[in-house]
Amino acid sequence: MATDGQVIPSAMQLSTFTKVTSIPKEESYKDFPVAVRVKAPEMTFHEHALVDIVAVIDVSGTMGWNYVNGSAVPNHRLELVKEAMKKVIENLGGAQNRLAVVPFSDKVIEAGVTPLTEMTKEGQQRVQKTVDGLKPGGGTAFRAPLQKAAQILDDRKAVEDRLAFIIFLSDGKDTYGFSKEDIPRAYQIHTFGISEDHSAEALQNMATVTSGSYTTITNNDLDKITEKMDQLSDKLSSIVAVDMSIYLKSLNPGVSLLRIESCTADDTSSKSQISDNKLSANIFVRTISSSEEREFTAYLHVPESQGNGSKGVMELLTVGGRYNQSWDRKQITLSESVVTIERPGSTPPAPSSCKELNWIEERVEYWCKVKLDLSAMYDKAEAEAGVTVSGGESQCQCQCQDLQTLRAGSLVAIDRAMHHDIYTATLLAVKLRHCSRGGAAEPATENAPSTTAQGAKAV
Template sequence: MQLSTFTKVPSVPREQNYNDFPVTVRVKAPEMTVHLLAPVDIVAVIDVSESMGWDISRLNVVKKAMAKVIENLGAAGAENRLSIVAFNHEVTVATALAEMTERGKKSASKTVDELQPDGGTSFSVALEKAKQILDGREAKDRLAFIIFLSDGSDNFFYKEQVPKAYPIHTFGISNDHSATTLKAMARLSSGSYTSITDEDLDKITEELDQLSDKLSSIVGVDMSINLKSLHPGVSLSRIGPSEAHDGSKSEIGDDKQTATIFVGCVSSGKESEFTVYLNVPEGQGNGTEGAMDVLMVGGSYKQSWDQKLITLDESVVTVKRPSLTSSCKELDLIEERVKYWSKVKLDLSEMSDKAEAEAGVIKVSGGNGEESNCQCQVLQALREASMEGINKAMHHDIYTATMLAIMLRHCGCGGKTTPAITTENVPSMPAQPTKAV
């Protein structure tokens, strides 16, 4: 398991504070062969109330999606087991957990294909049955999950009825499902919630395909990331959830100095990112370059196949704290170049004015108006060509100075030239369109 950190803000001036300083924490699981994956037990709880037969038959769409679940769980070498629980106002079908061998897959497919919509809706009876099936297993060390699919609501269902021992991955089908209840189920059990609207019913196949593939390829369980402030003035303000891991939770300590991200299960080859926001105070760091150590990041997880606890190496997030005074010195590079080119342009303008004035004298004294007028036109063209050339050189020079100043600031050099930073390190200026003279 790889745990890494990075931030897009490399430095904060020591004279300033930074609220909500973002630090990205990334966790990625290695790719594992199917033989090293832990087998899972899944109970698929399917709503077969009367409304599931409405529209283009929501139940038929679910049946098609369940075919992908059965296929994924029956992958070669896997010993995954599946139970089907169908419900309306009562449990209508409940099969025992069966390994997804060829025989098991055919039996599960037949059970799903024969489901018919009828009756009302009761979430509690269905979840209670799913819990009984998982509680009754002899091998309770196997990973276990509940997939819950419904298009309705249950006004008599309460959060106390949620079996928190097993993550529940809920799917709200149609625009009429009870999103509040299904979200609560997922949140209380560290599961997930997916909404499938009437306009996108076919998406449930893709969503269930991805979920079942994820659940059947778990390599780490009880994954947690530990965060600790390394500076007395640095506090943790909030933690942004991972879009790729909506079953995670996070807790920040009362002192705002520590926090834990409960990632839960991590699947083979999958990656999750969390954004940790810090409040960084004014002040200088304790490193040789004024760097401030702001956050310690570590973690642990259990290998899914043998429950062995693995502790991840800790890493330190460091922020450079340059002085605003040195930052101003970096701007001097740009100011010097602007002054230089302003003087060059002024000198050119004075030289051109003098040449054109002399051409005017020749016109009066020589009496040849046509020849003098031609000479003035040549001088004007030379002025424009010279000014265009100077503008191009000026733009390139100032661009180079700006890029060099940025590099100096990021490296904390305070505007001092070092052998490692030269104009050769500066990216080329984008080509400017030429102007015809």
């Protein structure tokens, strides 16, 4: 569409982000993440393509009844779908969008089929009346209604400025041999699996093969059908870009693309492909609606840097793309960006001219060894006192109490000596701290304390 004869350009934004900004040049990084984000601005209905939608609605017996032990109990699923269709019809109004309905059970219910009808006020009322008149009954077969929906869209005469979609709702399992080969590829199919007993695999295949969407609604959430259908129909009637292709190309022979993931859970509306040599990739997005944001994460292998110098920048990827405006199919090129990463060199270690800086750790290890030896000595003495009872039980109790008193006193004395010793070593290390920066050590005014316990570990 155009305003005053001028094509309205899209302001689609493509951007890249990295959470990691620096990798030492001597290190490699596997699974380095790069976020690729595309965002559509909010646009008016003048910048949206017109849409044709065929709603394929399951009206089998289970859409109205649960059959338990030979008894039929109402479940109102079809009534909830009718309410949801009211919101779809409302969202498609106000423009020249069109809607058709194909009800089915074990066959297409021809009496309930409507042609593509423009959503004027009169057209909305006519389609809603047909939907309200649907009744549940029969089995479940997917092939015939899907073929009918595709045929309705195929028979259109003026399709240059229109997008076409199929919405497929069912609560049951196909019992007539439906397979992937029965799915029409020309149109996006957006499926809704109602209740836990629907054909999940078949509905998901419809969505995946056509880059559509698959939504499940459990028995406990049946009241959300209207909300979900409202969101979908609003999205389909505000599409601003179609057939988007985002490319990623390595700018370094050692930088390879490992995988690409969508940041949207269960995303079936986009696909990605990495080249055999892993130096390039493409992300394909079928449609993007007004204000919609899509984000993907590309995981790279980044090798060690072969450049010279202590600090540099490595170019990893170039990212760009193109898409078609939905209303006139004019191709738009996305601005290209380059993903870089800093590759600093490691800082050479300071000259090891001040071994005294290790004194603190050595002294801690030494005193821990002393404490362990002391504890073991008293444990042995108390054990011997417990079995040597020549003076009777009272003599044993007296010896044990004396040993416990000596243990406590010894520990206090050792703690005091340890604190003084480590404090002295710390003062000396502080005096010589500039050695770690490569400077000459000041002459020591006191000797380093000797260590008599070597190799003991701190506890």
